[in-house]
Amino acid sequence: MRQHTTLKFPALVALGGLGATGYALQGERRLWYPAALNEKQPRILKLPVDIDQAVSQIREDGYAVVPNFLDEQTLERLRCGLAPVFDAIGSRPDKDYGQQTLHTHNLLAKTRAVDEVLVDDRLLGLIEAVLGPDFQVSGVAAMRPGPGDRRQRMHQDDGHYPIPRPHPPLIVNTL
DSSP states (O other): OOOOOOOOSSEEEEEOSOSEEEEEEETTEEEEEEGGGGSSSOOBOOSSOOHHHHHHHHHHHSEEEEETOSOHHHHHHHHHHHHHHHHHHOOOOBTTTBSSOEEEOOGGGTOSTTHHHHTOHHHHHHHHHHHOSOOOOOOOOEEEOOTTOOOOOOOOSGGGSOOOSSOOOOOOBOO
């Protein structure tokens, strides 16, 4: 099995549908990893980052890491706004990531805490440059890893669509 790198946040990680090289099998799920993840350290863009630079890296590597995309004040607002959502979940062991990791989906129906990130002009510009001008938010989720639980590896989520590779980008995920 290949080595996988866990990224430190705050950062924007955008995974595009380009730069594909390889699959790994985990149970019955087919997971795809960009070629660049075979490196010991992912390429992290230098600040300031422009959209063209990030899109170029997505096309080349399948992802782009933009350090400090969210400032500390925004992160703190997100933490405070998401805390009640996670607290309402309670304890639900996650078979993939451990006993203390919490996942929540459909955040737009549960909190306004994520709104400012979703309408960030930099983020929208990056997504438009990858997918084109016609795109929509189809899901807003959050994960709060617990101490000692396994970290989620970088992966690509377009495996849900039975389209042969290579293909144009279908999804842009941000973490």
